[in-house]
Amino acid sequence: MLFPMSRNPEEPVYNRIEEARTALGLTRQELADRVGVHYQTIGYLEREEYSPSLVLALRIAKALNQEVTELFSLTPLKKGR
Amino acid sequence: MLFPMSRNPEEPVYNRIEEARTALGLTRQELADRVGVHYQTIGYLEREEYSPSLVLALRIAKALNQEVTELFSLTPLKKGR
DNA sequence: ATGCTATGTAGCATTAATGCAATATCTCAA
DNA sequence: TTGAGATATTGCATTAATGCTACATAGCAT
Numbered sequence: 366m367l368f369p370m371s372r373n374p375e376e377p378v379y380n381r382i383e384e385a386r387t388a389l390g391l392t393r394q395e396l397a398d399r400v401g402v403h404y405q406t407i408g409y410l411e412r413e414e415y416s417p418s419l420v421l422a423l424r425i426a427k428a429l430n431q432e433v434t435e436l437f438s439l440t441p442l443k444k445g446r
Numbered sequence: 447m448l449f450p451m452s453r454n455p456e457e458p459v460y461n462r463i464e465e466a467r468t469a470l471g472l473t474r475q476e477l478a479d480r481v482g483v484h485y486q487t488i489g490y491l492e493r494e495e496y497s498p499s500l501v502l503a504l505r506i507a508k509a510l511n512q513e514v515t516e517l518f519s520l521t522p523l524k525k526g527r
Numbered sequence: 528a529t530g531c532t533a534t535g536t537a538g539c540a541t542t543a544a545t546g547c548a549a550t551a552t553c554t555c556a557a
Numbered sequence: 558t559t560g561a562g563a564t565a566t567t568g569c570a571t572t573a574a575t576g577c578t579a580c581a582t583a584g585c586a587t
Contacts (some may be wrong), residue, residue, distance in 0.1 A: 419503040433514050
């Protein structure tokens with residue numbers, strides 16, 4: 366098992382992708398399709414095994430109609446908005 | 447000269463880093479230090495030769511006290527706020 | 528003119544992000 | 558119970574993002 370997450374392992378990126386995705390009743394495959402990535406990539410991101418590129422983060426936010434800062438943060442995110 | 451920019455060359459990421467940085471009277475080296483990257487990296491980003499990771503984008507936004515969406519966008523950004 | 532500082536350009540090395548395939552597990556409906 | 562769908566795990570290949578070094582250029586102050 367590899368564990369990248371960022372060049373600075375001290376500061377990972379937290380996200381609420383799964384929460385937002387399921388709230389829309391979407392499957393990972395469906396979100397992946399909308400965003401244009403492999404469905405496994407969504408899995409990696411939801412498990413926070415690595416953090417996305419900015420492009421991907423922006424696309425995901427758009428696909429889930431959320432603000433980037435509502436979805437991703439350098440500090441732990443609480444459940445629910 | 448290489449030209450990555452994103453896995454999807456059709457959709458680059460536009461940014462206003464230089465504008466925001468100079469507005470604060472910061473040099474690239476200074477911004478790089480605050481953000482924890484090499485000063486050349488800031489240059490590449492300002493010239494939009496490639497787009498940053500989300501972690502870096504979040505750190506830059508914080509260092510320039512700007513919203514991520516004010517600094518970066520999938521669509522071209524106009525000058526001035 | 529000289530020198531200093533900021534920035535641009537060019538390579539090269541490393542690593543994280545992504546693609547992709549194959550297999551496993553888990554849940555839930557029939 | 559069986560099967561289908563969703564998610565997890567593993568492993569490998571590719572490439573973009575980043576680090577870093579060296580040299581060039583441009584502007585500005587002296």
